[in-house]
Amino acid sequence: MVSAHPDAQADTRTRIxxxxxxxxxxxxYEATGIKRIAADAGATLGSVYHxxxxxxxxxxxxxxxxxxxxxxxxxxxxxxxxxxxxxxxAECARLMAQTLRDSDWxxxxxxxxxxxxxxxxxxxxxxxxxxxxxxxRELVAVRLAAAGIPxxxxxxxxxxxxxxxxxxxxxxxxxxSEQPLRIAARHLARLIRAY
Amino acid sequence: MVSAHPDAQADTRTRIxxxxxxxxxxxxYEATGIKRIAADAGATLGSVYHxxxxxxxxxxxxxxxxxxxxxxxxxxxxxxxxxxxxxxxAECARLMAQTLRDSDWxxxxxxxxxxxxxxxxxxxxxxxxxxxxxxxRELVAVRLAAAGIPxxxxxxxxxxxxxxxxxxxxxxxxxxSEQPLRIAARHLARLIRAY
DNA sequence: GTCTATACCTCGATAGAC
DNA sequence: GTCTATCGAGGTATAGAC
Numbered sequence: 001m002v003s004a005h006p007d008a009q010a011d012t013r014t015r016i017x018x019x020x021x022x023x024x025x026x027x028x029y030e031a032t033g034i035k036r037i038a039a040d041a042g043a044t045l046g047s048v049y050h051x052x053x054x055x056x057x058x059x060x061x062x063x064x065x066x067x068x069x070x071x072x073x074x075x076x077x078x079x080x081x082x083x084x085x086x087x088x089x090a091e092c093a094r095l096m097a098q099t100l101r102d103s104d105w106x107x108x109x110x111x112x113x114x115x116x117x118x119x120x121x122x123x124x125x126x127x128x129x130x131x132x133x134x135x136x137r138e139l140v141a142v143r144l145a146a147a148g149i150p151x152x153x154x155x156x157x158x159x160x161x162x163x164x165x166x167x168x169x170x171x172x173x174x175x176x177s178e179q180p181l182r183i184a185a186r187h188l189a190r191l192i193r194a195y
Numbered sequence: 196m197v198s199a200h201p202d203a204q205a206d207t208r209t210r211i212x213x214x215x216x217x218x219x220x221x222x223x224y225e226a227t228g229i230k231r232i233a234a235d236a237g238a239t240l241g242s243v244y245h246x247x248x249x250x251x252x253x254x255x256x257x258x259x260x261x262x263x264x265x266x267x268x269x270x271x272x273x274x275x276x277x278x279x280x281x282x283x284x285a286e287c288a289r290l291m292a293q294t295l296r297d298s299d300w301x302x303x304x305x306x307x308x309x310x311x312x313x314x315x316x317x318x319x320x321x322x323x324x325x326x327x328x329x330x331x332r333e334l335v336a337v338r339l340a341a342a343g344i345p346x347x348x349x350x351x352x353x354x355x356x357x358x359x360x361x362x363x364x365x366x367x368x369x370x371x372s373e374q375p376l377r378i379a380a381r382h383l384a385r386l387i388r389a390y
Numbered sequence: 391g392t393c394t395a396t397a398c399c400t401c402g403a404t405a406g407a408c
Numbered sequence: 409g410t411c412t413a414t415c416g417a418g419g420t421a422t423a424g425a426c
Binding site for chain 1 (some may be wrong): 355368381
């Protein structure tokens, strides 16, 4: 039998988390209803509460972790694409730009929209967001340090790399243009080469 | 008579817009209820719909424009603080960090949270967000060009300045730390000095 | 212009059969 | 584990007196 839903091969719990992650990435937490998540996942409301008795917030935390891993994969791909660390970071920006364009400016950072809705209002969600950002920063920092940049400089650079990528992505999505990430790629590469 | 509300001296319409701008800046559009806006503004629901017959979305557009002007003022203060363009941009980052800390990481970019909720879902709100970001970028570009940086370079630099400030602010808010903006200040200054 | 009351709807969450 | 039916709360928006 062929299912009407894209992720039919995965188990129900996974499909629910994926649907939640996608919707929250695109429109944030508050605009995303549980009924819609269930429908997109090809599951019923009962199943959602079966797997996530803690309700929407518990599911959201799981969705943030899931999306965080996907973004980690994208970063790893970019960072491992070449020996030159400056070029590797630029490649991350290009990968993000391409992913955004291919998804009609929908598939960006999986935590930004939700994180901004909950600053100071939900420890669980804020912590999950902080862990995601921290993990990405660490990934970049390790890559830069491996290229010979002093560890402290690498950590600071990684922070700015992440800041710039996040902000450029916001600008890209709002203006429906790849330009901010393309420009960020050039500037970040220049910044890194200065070390 | 002394009012219980902070903006009692302003007219009702202005108080409503201010309250909406503040709430949307802190938690986005969807989490912000009209009843709460009215209460914070010291107005009634009837007044809100009297001034904004188009409802919540019409009010949101006005709130974004209002917040946009406030952020423009902050940028102008930073950009005019010194002759050195690199130092001026760094000062913007420091002003943002200070504002964030003073508000318990609440008062950041007035459009980011709302904009991310509406990418591709509301032309009116997306346009208002795009206009705000474009205005800020133009402000920075003009300042850099005035310092002698070639116009095309200034425009690209302004784009990255804005990207980095926006992203660093996200990181600051999520991690409840000034560090990302402090680091961004240093890196942006270095990037600008290279021209 | 301001206010109260309320209509109408959708939300998150629950209950209980299967 | 999955499903349907439904509850209560809270949302936006409206009506109409003042």
